[in-house]
Amino acid sequence: MSKNSTPIRTVSTPAEGEAGKTGDWRSQTPKIDHEKCSQKDSCLLCWLYCPDGVISATFPLEINLTYCKGCGICAEECPRKAIEMVDDK
Amino acid sequence: MGQIEIITANTAAAIAAKLCRVQVISAYPITPQTPVTEELAAMVESGDLKAEYITVESEHSALASVVAASQVGARVFTATSANGLLYMHEMLHWAAGSRVPIVMACVNRGVGAPWTILNDQQDTIAQRDTGWIQMYCRNSQEVIDTMIQAYRIAEQIQIPIMVCYDGFILSHASTPVDVPFQDEVDRFLPSLEDRSGIDGKTPMNVNPLILSDPRPDANGVLMPGYMEFRYRLQQDILGSLEAIQSVDSEFQDTFGRSWGGSVWGYHMDDAEHAIVSMGSLASECTVAVDQLRSEGIKAGVVGVRVYRPFPSSQIVELLSGVRTATFFEKDVSYGYQGALAMDAKAAMYESKSRPEISSYVVGLGGRDVRPEQLAEATLKCVKGPVQHCWLNVSG
Amino acid sequence: MATTSVKQLPKTEMILPGTRSCAGCGLMLTYRHALKALDEGKTIVAVPASCMTVLHGVYPITPVKVVCINNPFAATGAAASGIVAGLKATGKSDYTVVAFAGDGGTYDIGIQALSGALERGVNFIYICYDNEGYMNTGTQRSSASPLGAVTSTTPILSKLQHKKDMIRIVEAHDLPYIATGSPAFPFDLFDKVKYAKDVLGSRYIEVHAPCPPGWGFPNKDLVKMGKLAVESGIHVLFEIREGRFSLTSRSLAMAKKGRKMNVSDYIKGQTRFKKISGAHLAQLQEFTDKKWNESLERHFRDNP
Numbered sequence: 001m002s003k004n005s006t007p008i009r010t011v012s013t014p015a016e017g018e019a020g021k022t023g024d025w026r027s028q029t030p031k032i033d034h035e036k037c038s039q040k041d042s043c044l045l046c047w048l049y050c051p052d053g054v055i056s057a058t059f060p061l062e063i064n065l066t067y068c069k070g071c072g073i074c075a076e077e078c079p080r081k082a083i084e085m086v087d088d089k
Numbered sequence: 090m091g092q093i094e095i096i097t098a099n100t101a102a103a104i105a106a107k108l109c110r111v112q113v114i115s116a117y118p119i120t121p122q123t124p125v126t127e128e129l130a131a132m133v134e135s136g137d138l139k140a141e142y143i144t145v146e147s148e149h150s151a152l153a154s155v156v157a158a159s160q161v162g163a164r165v166f167t168a169t170s171a172n173g174l175l176y177m178h179e180m181l182h183w184a185a186g187s188r189v190p191i192v193m194a195c196v197n198r199g200v201g202a203p204w205t206i207l208n209d210q211q212d213t214i215a216q217r218d219t220g221w222i223q224m225y226c227r228n229s230q231e232v233i234d235t236m237i238q239a240y241r242i243a244e245q246i247q248i249p250i251m252v253c254y255d256g257f258i259l260s261h262a263s264t265p266v267d268v269p270f271q272d273e274v275d276r277f278l279p280s281l282e283d284r285s286g287i288d289g290k291t292p293m294n295v296n297p298l299i300l301s302d303p304r305p306d307a308n309g310v311l312m313p314g315y316m317e318f319r320y321r322l323q324q325d326i327l328g329s330l331e332a333i334q335s336v337d338s339e340f341q342d343t344f345g346r347s348w349g350g351s352v353w354g355y356h357m358d359d360a361e362h363a364i365v366s367m368g369s370l371a372s373e374c375t376v377a378v379d380q381l382r383s384e385g386i387k388a389g390v391v392g393v394r395v396y397r398p399f400p401s402s403q404i405v406e407l408l409s410g411v412r413t414a415t416f417f418e419k420d421v422s423y424g425y426q427g428a429l430a431m432d433a434k435a436a437m438y439e440s441k442s443r444p445e446i447s448s449y450v451v452g453l454g455g456r457d458v459r460p461e462q463l464a465e466a467t468l469k470c471v472k473g474p475v476q477h478c479w480l481n482v483s484g
Numbered sequence: 485m486a487t488t489s490v491k492q493l494p495k496t497e498m499i500l501p502g503t504r505s506c507a508g509c510g511l512m513l514t515y516r517h518a519l520k521a522l523d524e525g526k527t528i529v530a531v532p533a534s535c536m537t538v539l540h541g542v543y544p545i546t547p548v549k550v551v552c553i554n555n556p557f558a559a560t561g562a563a564a565s566g567i568v569a570g571l572k573a574t575g576k577s578d579y580t581v582v583a584f585a586g587d588g589g590t591y592d593i594g595i596q597a598l599s600g601a602l603e604r605g606v607n608f609i610y611i612c613y614d615n616e617g618y619m620n621t622g623t624q625r626s627s628a629s630p631l632g633a634v635t636s637t638t639p640i641l642s643k644l645q646h647k648k649d650m651i652r653i654v655e656a657h658d659l660p661y662i663a664t665g666s667p668a669f670p671f672d673l674f675d676k677v678k679y680a681k682d683v684l685g686s687r688y689i690e691v692h693a694p695c696p697p698g699w700g701f702p703n704k705d706l707v708k709m710g711k712l713a714v715e716s717g718i719h720v721l722f723e724i725r726e727g728r729f730s731l732t733s734r735s736l737a738m739a740k741k742g743r744k745m746n747v748s749d750y751i752k753g754q755t756r757f758k759k760i761s762g763a764h765l766a767q768l769q770e771f772t773d774k775k776w777n778e779s780l781e782r783h784f785r786d787n788p
Contacts, residue, residue: 006313006321008188012294015307017502018541044490051512053497067501071508072704112573141569146600150562157566163573289525294546296554312544
């Protein structure tokens with residue numbers, strides 16, 4: 001076998017931020033109104049429908065803004081209108 | 090010594106796969122490879138061979154499935170011919186890039202259009218740039234022995250191997266073959282070490298998209314780009330000549346037979362005129378040499394057993410002392426000439442003592458070529474070089 | 485037991501954040517919930533060249549915590565067959581092999597290998613995420629694109645043929661389990677993948693995965709679009725267990741209440757349909773009604 005230091009096979013291993021900090025993609029940022037959304041009667045639809053899985057399933061709800069791409073599905077699907085998409089400056 | 094059996098090269102290949110204890114077989118029938126698929130299927134169905142046999146719907150799928158089976162740790166086998174091999178073309182590159190130790194029997198047949206089922210070597214020669222090792226056999230004994238050697242080589246260097254033998258001439262001709270005993274093969278070829286990394290704990294993405302340039306991993310360690318992986322493949326396939334030689338030597342120690350590693354010679358010690366060829370045609374060239382020798386011409390044969398990687402220095406060394414070298418081959422690079430002659434000429438460029446080189450394309454689509462024709466054609470070249478001729482053709 | 489609340493879904497995420505998929509991607513949402521339904525560490529995914537390749541990331545990093553084996557575009561069914569055989573031959577038999585291909589890799593270039601695998605009864609799940617076009621190469625027509633849709637290879641006349649009925653082709657292979665799903669109905673999708681995991685033989689699940697850039701709707705409307713597809717009957721949610729056809733989720737509710745929205749309600753929010761002619765729209769409505777009525781008929785026949 002050669003002394004070449006390149007591995008024989010091309011195999012990736014898992015890590016977050018594969019595409020970088022995808023929060024940079026956002027033009028709008030979700031803002032949660034925690035008054036409107038509280039643990040005892042909340043539905044977690046935002047967590048359910050977030051394609052990127054960046055919304056916590058625990059309360060108070062947290063959105064990982066490092067990676068949130070700003071698609072706005074959470075705001076759109078929230079039945080209590082507790083999430084608002086705010087324009088980034 | 091094993092057991093002498095009167096068998097075809099196809100049966101030899103099937104028996105070899107069984108002796109090598111292949112775990113997954115996937116193949117699609119095509120003349121003249123078909124009996125290999127049938128005989129292995131019977132072995133699996135009868136329980137003589139403990140393996141998974143995937144009856145795929147195409148050659149593309151045959152190779153795709155054995156690549157994947159190999160990636161999860163199984164020793165695998167497939168076989169094909171002609172248009173079947175061409176249909177695998179995409180997967181051939183994929184297999185080499187995946188660095189999987191597949192062994193594939195390639196039963197050489199001319200390619201359509203128009204259809205022929207008879208022999209030439211256009212099919213495998215056309216796949217020479219896919220990153221596979223190609224070994225050409227001259228008889229059924231060499232087929233069984235090369236198959237066993239091929240698994241050792243492929244698993245050592247993690248590059249797939251085509252074991253090529255001529256359709257009908259070998260595939261369907263019964264000759265005595267010394268079939269090695271299972272325990273001896275087991276000692277020579279231990280069971281495959283599972284390098285798949287699949288352990289229920291380790292996530293991974295195998296053969297992902299890759300950039301042209303190196304990219305850091307999650308820990309900031311710079312990992313290679315596409316070209317580095319290609320360079321590694323090239324280095325390893327070039328370096329495999331050494332492994333091919335040593336595996337052949339070790340095979341001789343165990344089974345008492347050597348096939349010359351990458352190149353073999355016949356009466357080359359004192360030869361002034363060399364004939365260069367591959368496969369069963371090279372075997373036929375030895376008969377032509379016997380005839381030439383009886384006529385007082387000091388001729389010899391250089392048989393190219395390994396075509397990729399190309400054994401340049403071995404060929405140059407064997408040919409450096411001769412006055413003429415005549416190439417006979419059953420393939421052509423349309424618009425230029427025979428591939429073997431082309432490659433050998435390129436190798437000879439660096440040599441100080443170059444023979445006069447002549448080249449012939451012969452035997453396409455099963456066109457008969459007899460030893461006396463080879464001798465006569467060689468004699469012509471002894472008198473003066475013949476530039477790229479087609480033998481025994483009208484037009 | 486059907487999943488009826490968010491609390492029943494596993495909270496572990498198998499896809500780490502910061503992926504290369506587009507914002508609001510229907511495939512991402514599909515894959516996220518499908519992986520929740522599969523066993524961690526015991527799932528091997530086979531992926532052809534597709535948006536899925538992109539989602540799985542660029543060497544040497546992947547966001548996805550599974551074993552994924554990439555394969556050439558046409559080869560998914562065959563590669564999955566090889567994985568299944570190789571695992572069995574090497575004694576690693578407690579894995580679920582899941583092929584995950586788009587409509588291009590399923591309806592078109594991959595149909596031969598898929599048909600081969602299904603006919604052989606290979607023990608695996610094949611999930612087609614149908615985004616109705618070759619989205620990874622930039623929205624070209626596929627045989628899954630609907631009539632009247634503008635794609636980059638039907639740029640002026642729009643697509644002149646109806647979508648291929650892949651389920652009928654798959655069903656012709658006599659599988660133990662066939663289902664459809666949608667990321668807009670994650671409980672239904674989760675339940676189907678989870679059920680399929682424990683069925684022996686070839687299982688096929690087709691997920692209608694809306695694609696915001698390919699279909700031309702705002703990212704935020706992904707779930708809305710998925711729901712409209714089901715509510716208009718464009719995409720029907722059902723499963724076929726050993727030949728028994730049952731509507732599920734919203735489609736089942738619609739069957740019971742006898743309500744269905746019009747195709748025009750579904751297409752109006754998508755720019756790919758902005759040039760649709762009246763005749764095409766009528767044809768699309770007729771085609772959708774026919775399929776919906778067939779589904780109703782089968783459902784009530786099999787579930788009297």
